[in-house]
């Protein structure tokens with residue numbers, strides 16, 4: 149197909165709208181058996197594994213509380229004024245005009261006037277429109293992660309992963325026997341024999357009907373190819389090790405499906421088998437265990453201290469230092485403590501929280517690790533003696549300073565080992581610190597005109613009435629520590645000249661009409677990072693020739709990861725490789741670019757620093773609303789956002805049974821295909 153598909157609503161997400169509303173059944177005293185059967189939530193309370201229909205019964209038993217609904221609508225409506233893409237998302241410019249589009253303001257108005265049978269239905273309507281984000285109290289599983297593979301004739305089909313049974317045995321424990329017993333006839337107890345089977349049909353339809361149905365409701369990343377790929381399993385480097393990502397067939401964030409019927413051709417068999425296998429719901433990692441409706445609501449649904457913003461100058465909240473804030477649950481990135489978050493972030497919120505399944509031993513890289521490797525950052529030298537590999541699972545992990553220093557140490561080591569070519573594996577990298585992306589571009593490419601003074605992309609922010617007041621407040625002296633995003637400190641104009649401490653930088657706006665709606669933006673903002681942002685000064689010379697750099701991912705590379713990949717590809721001529729995409733679909737090498745992200749609590753904090761806005765609405769429920777606060781300008785069309793400029797990958801590396809989810813095998817293949 150000649151055009152790429154993209155979807156818009158991305159950095160916006162709303163979690164657990166499921167709130168402290170009115171339980172249909174008062175289950176306050178449901179601990180005795182007589183009441184338990186009347187409370188659908190007591191039926192699943194205290195259990196780890198349950199049937200998806202029982203989870204839905206619990207969710208649907210709660211009616212919409214009009215007070216909660218109007219609170220959520222008000223917060224979403226007000227916060228969208230700070231989301232820079234709202235009007236762009238109504239209809240994208242070419243070549244994305246055929247894409248899924250979203251008129252967020254119209255959606256919110258429609259939802260506010262619609263009556264929903266239950267809070268669950270309201271949650272789905274809101275999260276699909278505003279966020280395409282799933283709730284994830286329970287994760288819904290079948291033990292059959294899928295792959296999209298080509299056979300020796302080059303024919304691409306869907307398969308059950310060959311490692312499916314070993315993953316399921318390692319991660320699902322005694323639940324395996326449930327699935328073993330659910331298999332029909334002679335396959336009963338033979339779950340292992342399904343591993344590696346070719347999928348002929350899913351629910352009686354061609355497999356891609358199911359893949360595309362999921363792509364239509366799964367947001368987070370934009371291109372159709374990338375949303376299709378989300379169905380399949382993949383790997384991801386996390387701070388603690390190599391993870392196996394099941395993919396959205398085997399793992400759903402909502403209790404959507406009760407079972408799936410697969411027509412499969414098992415390895416070495418000549419006749420297909422038809423198997424119906426149930427989904428099972430498991431209490432999510434971040435969910436607070438509960439016994440009944442009231443303990444579910446109290447533990448999981450009411451606003452937490454971090455749900456709303458806070459005045460940065462107020463005494464810190466006393467809370468459990470290990471607790472995870474609502475927004476962090478949905479960032480596919482390591483969790484940072486708030487004191488470490490002063491550096492600008494550009495991070496995506498995925499539509500379900502990350503899980504922590506281990507990549508099987510036989511697929512885990514066993515090459516010697518080079519110094520500089522730490523957490524999500526890993527360095528290896530391939531056996532050809534020429535190709536260095538840098539793995540970067542995220543653009544934030546641990547301390548900002550050591551994160552940047554590790555990148556420099558590892559790349560310097562590769563160079564000293566005589567690497568002349570570099571593979572950067574950014575599979576499932578959802579972004580992080582923008583200046584880490586700038587630094588990586590700078591240390592690879594040296595101090596050239598494509599890097600100095602702006603190593604990533606110029607940006608703009610939205611200039612609504614409240615935003616303009618926040619700048620006026622920030623320059624009035626109420627923000628001596630420069631804690632506010634609206635403080636001019638550290639920002640530069642289009643000529644890369646720093647703003648004065650009292651510069652009212654949103655005073656003169658750039659007024660545009662976008663998709664028929666009037667909108668106001670800031671002046672163009674220049675240089676993102678200065679030497680002040682770099683703990684160690686970058687070397688005077690390039691470490692690698694940009695044309696000898698290949699960036700590899702499954703297309704799920706967003707925010708700061710996308711910023712880095714865009715400047716490497718479009719300014720330095722680096723090669724881009726998407727792994728495992730559908731053959732006949734243009735594969736975008738990155739997802740949402742953004743510029744700088746925040747969320748409702750970040751906006752609310754800005755407002756709370758300025759005490760005269762103290763009456764801004766607080767969210768009553770434990771929700772998250774992501775916001776793209778700045779939007780990056782393009783490399784090729786410098787006057788329009790990079791977001792809607794095409795990013796076709798140079799190579800769609802089709803996966804074979806030998807390559808799939810095997811990072812080292814993929815790097816060797818990339819080295820031989822891209823550099824020769």
Ligand SMILES: *[C@@H]1O[C@H](CO)[C@@H](O)[C@H](O)[C@H]1NC(C)=O
Pocket residue numbers: 221222225226256257258260
């Ligand atoms: C959103 O806010 C605008 C501006 O205050 C208002 O006109 C509109 O009615 C609100 N929409 C909803 C759905 O509340």
Ligand SMILES: *[C@@H]1O[C@H](CO)[C@@H](O)[C@H](O)[C@H]1NC(C)=O
Pocket residue numbers: 415416
């Ligand atoms: C399939 O057949 C081949 C050749 O006989 C054999 O080596 C292999 O182990 C078989 N695989 C399975 C899963 O039965």
Ligand SMILES: *[C@@H]1O[C@H](CO)[C@@H](O)[C@H](O)[C@H]1NC(C)=O
Pocket residue numbers: 179194437438439443
């Ligand atoms: C659930 O019930 C048990 C037994 O009554 C009790 O010990 C536990 O604290 C309860 N848990 C919650 C989350 O209410």
Ligand SMILES: *[C@@H]1O[C@H](CO)[C@@H](O)[C@H](O)[C@H]1NC(C)=O
Pocket residue numbers: 564565566
């Ligand atoms: C790198 O190249 C230099 C110069 O040719 C050589 O002395 C050195 O042994 C090489 N290092 C490695 C690790 O191969």
